[in-house]
Amino acid sequence: MTRADARLGILLMLAATFVFAMQDGISRHLAGEYNVLMVVMIRYWFFAAFVIAVATRKAGGWRAAAYTSQPVLQVVRGLVLILEICVMIAAFVVLGLIESHAIFASYPLIIAALSGPILGERVGPWRWVAIAVGFVGILIILQPGVAVFSPAALIPLTSALLFALYGLLTRYAARRDSTATSFFWTGTVGAVAITLAGVWFWEPMTGPDWGWMALLCITGALGHWLLIKCYEVSEASAVQPFAYFQLVFASALAIVVFDERIASNVAIGAAIVVGAGLFTIYRERMSQRRLSS
Structure with missing residues (x-):
């Protein structure tokens, strides 16, 4: 990987996190007015269409992308992710963007803690620290x-646990399936599952909110496209630390648009969580280099 590739990968990751933060803000607005399941359902219809369109452009078309020898695992992955998205959007409405993202930032630590018992990976003492x-x-x-403790703070923690489980299942699936296959199953399974649940909660939307919904769908597809391009030009370990900028962008949006405030305990705790997460990513990168050398 060249230095130019690394720089481009970082820029793409920053762009993706910015788009995802804007998506979170739109999700918070819409879910505050309409049922969460309906909002996620419409978003996933567009996402599934995007996934299928990407698959058809690959060699072998969508049939090649859909082929897997572990369909049960892929279905479970898709169900876990759609549940995580619904839980996280509910957290945005109940707690706001800042506190939700501060707690959600713990998911890399949960992945590191569970990678041993679930994937059989070795977690060294420094990563445990x-x-x-x-x-x-x-x-x-x-x-x-x-x-002042609010049980509602457990909602984004549940989302972080679910997303960590999704990440571990994705790693496990990657041992036998390509990224294109996992991406295809993520979009299609999620769309079917959320439609079965969300269609019962349909509500009429105002004209302006249909505009926000269209923007939500577009940002979802754009964010995933940027992420795909990012991982195509750069190593995941090189750009992953910059994913934490989603917390920065979401917090800025929350302060400017939703008039949220950053409590001192949230700022201190988030700094500790992010610092520990960055160190965990660094140790994992060093471990991978030793294995490949």
Whole structure:
């Protein structure tokens, strides 16, 4: 990988995180006015169409992308992700963008903690230290045992757990399936599942909100396209640390548009969580280099 590839990959990752942050803001607005399942359902219809369009342009078309020897695993992956998205959007409405993203930032630490028992990967002592430190940060954000603790703060933590499980299942699926295959199953399974649930909660939308819904669909497809391009030109380990900028962009949007405020415990806890997550990514990258050398 050249230096130019690394720079382009970083720029694409930053662009993707910015688009995803804008998507989160739109999701918060729409889910505050309409049922979460309906909002996610319409978004997933567009996402599934995007996934199928991408698959048809690959060698062998959508049939090649759909072929898998582990369909049950792929279906479970798709179901876990759609559940995670619904839970996270609910967290945006209940808690706001800042606190939800601060807690959700713990998912790389959860992946690192569970990669041993689930994937059989070795987690070294330094990564265990980083995991422990990161969860101290989560406790600082949650403030358990004090009068102001809100059980609603467990909603984004549940989302982080689900997304970590999705990430681990994706790693497991990658041992036998291509990225194109996993991407295809993610979009199509999610669209079918959320339609079966969301169609019962259909509500009429205003004209302006249909505009926001269209923008939500476009940002969803654009964000995934940027992410795909990012991983095509650069190594995942080189650009993954920059995914944390979604927390920065979402927080800025929350302050400017939704008049949210950053509590001191959230700022301190988020800094600890992000720092521990970056260290975990660094140690994983070093481990991969030792294995490949």
